[in-house]
Amino acid sequence: MILASKDPGDFQTYGIELTPYAGGINITSVGNPIDFETMQRRRKSCSASIPGQFANLGISAQIHLRIDTQEYLLLVRQEHKDHSVLKLPSGYIPQQQFSNPYLTLAQELAEECLLLDGKLFCLSLLNGCQLEKPYSKLDYNDELSMEFMSEDYNPLQLPQTKVFINQQPLKGQPLLYIHKQTCSVQLVYPLRLELPDSETLSLLHAEEKLNPANQLLEVELSADLWLARLNQGKITQLGKLIRGNVVPMRAPTGTRLSEVLAPRQPLPID
Secondary structure, eight states: OEEEEEOGGGOEEEEEEEEEETTEEEEEEEEEEEEHHHHHHHOOOOOOOBSEEESEEEEEEEEEEEETTEEEEEEEEEEOSSOEEEEOOEEEOOGGGTTOHHHHHHHHHHHHEEEEETTEEEEEEETTEEOOOOOTTSOEEEEEEEEEEEOOOOTTOOOOOOEEETTEEOTTOOEEEEEGGGTEEEEEEEEEEEOOSOSSEEEEEEEEEEETTTTEEEEEEESOEEEEEEETTEEEEEEEEETTEEEEOOOOTTEEEOGGGSOOOOOOBO
């Protein structure tokens, strides 16, 4: 089901520079805004040292939830040409939200992570604030909400340091890591997800895919929102929440885990 479409030509962002600041890391933009194609061309392997310049800044949501005493991490499956990747819900930070990535986080949560109760979709809250209903094609239940709450929880052992943009602290206290293979920097927001009281809940995913026929990004509804059961920070089982039950299942052949799930090294700050 196609929920919406977007023109990728409307997206612009910045290259960035990381420098040590106030016992943490400061992020500043570099040069003029760049479009999506320019950003992709710059995403090549580079050194991860700080200070340093990088292709772009993105956000990820490290979402944990507890179902029937079990702890889970929420992952999405993204398809590539020859494989697919299980990764944290993520997005690029556009130019207009660069100084406040928390806005990008809110938008990504509302647009990408969907909760279906029967035939109606639940509302989304982030730290008590209701997020916009992103899709006019969907019917919503205004009485039920899933709530994302910031929390100090880091089972993936991501590097922990204070993060600033233009020397201002960031709302939501994100973690930060550098992806050397794409010369990009990711802000990771740790969140706890509380589900409403219902026995018919299903978690669904909405993902943007480029339609080569019209060159538009089409937002497609799918069931590729996965639950990864955690034990001491390690994934022990995969499954999905379907009509109120966690159903164990294997990922399709050729599916890999994202780099964020790999063992971490300290940030190389000079």
